[in-house]
Amino acid sequence: MSSVIESTLDTKFFESDENSFPQFLDYLRKISKMSDLEYWFDKRKINNETTIKNIFKSKMLTTTTPESLTTIGQSVFDKIWGNVALRESLFPRANYPSMNDVQYKDAANVDFITFVGNTKDNMNSSFYDFIKVK
16 A cells, blocks of 8 residues: 655644545554555655654654653554554564553553654664655
């Protein structure tokens, strides 16, 4: 599943009256793993994947210590959590033994914060691999 985003990636991407972010959330509802998603950005408007990844990161995480999810970040987590196949690919239930469902979700939420807090440029996270520039 792929999409080309023609606008520059600024706050408009994440505003509720823009189509881009709701479309992104809709894709999260439909895919089975993050590698199924490619989100293309127009290189004439922004040609640096690292910049785009850091903008996504800044929209999903607070700048407080410890980091926590913003409203946008929580909506991304909730969309992932609601998609059983995607949830299982990112947070395999087997990795959370001896936890009830609430504990499992809470632990996965903490892991998600770590996961989105790292871009591949500074850590080994593959969450942002869906971002492409062409």
